[in-house]
Amino acid sequence: xxxxxxxxxxxxxxxxxxxxxxxxxxxxxxxxxxxxxxxxxxxxxxxxxxxxxxxxxxxxxxxxxxxxxxxxxxxxxxxxxxxxxxxxxxxxxxxxxx
Ligand code: SF4
Ligand code: SF4
Numbered sequence: 001x002x003x004x005x006x007x008x009x010x011x012x013x014x015x016x017x018x019x020x021x022x023x024x025x026x027x028x029x030x031x032x033x034x035x036x037x038x039x040x041x042x043x044x045x046x047x048x049x050x051x052x053x054x055x056x057x058x059x060x061x062x063x064x065x066x067x068x069x070x071x072x073x074x075x076x077x078x079x080x081x082x083x084x085x086x087x088x089x090x091x092x093x094x095x096x097x098x
Contacts, residue, residue: 003093005031026053030074032089034067040086041065047078047087 034047048056048065055072056065079087 002091025070026073027055027068027070030069030072031092032074032076033069033092034072034074034076034078034087035090036065036067037086037088040084041082042084042086044083046081046083050077050081052077 043064045058045065048058051072052075053071053073055068055070056078057068058064059066074089074092076089079085079089
């Protein structure tokens with residue numbers, strides 16, 4: 001049986017992080033992972049601007065964005081804001097099974 005994402009009633013109330021966000025890797029929270037279609041992506045950087053965890057960065061050497069999955073908590077904002085639907089949120093367990 002596939003694991004199901006927790007509902008809001010199962011999550012502890014008012015959880016507060018006990019260390020700076022740079023030291024606490026919020027990627028552990030992720031259920032869905034953003035996966036980018038390199039062909040569709042126009043490098044407009046909107047996902048970089050909207051990501052609340054700074055999990056997307058611009059690599060000037062590559063001329064491309066990069067995801068840091070150690071800090072991506074899978075909120076899906078980047079996928080929602082991408083103007084060309086280049087980002088798909090993938091259930092991580094399914095990705096591991098492939
Ligand atoms: S918002 Fe979409 S098109 Fe723009 S850089 Fe991000 S993935 Fe690429
Ligand atoms: S899913 Fe959320 S945290 Fe992860 S890269 Fe996209 S906007 Fe950032």
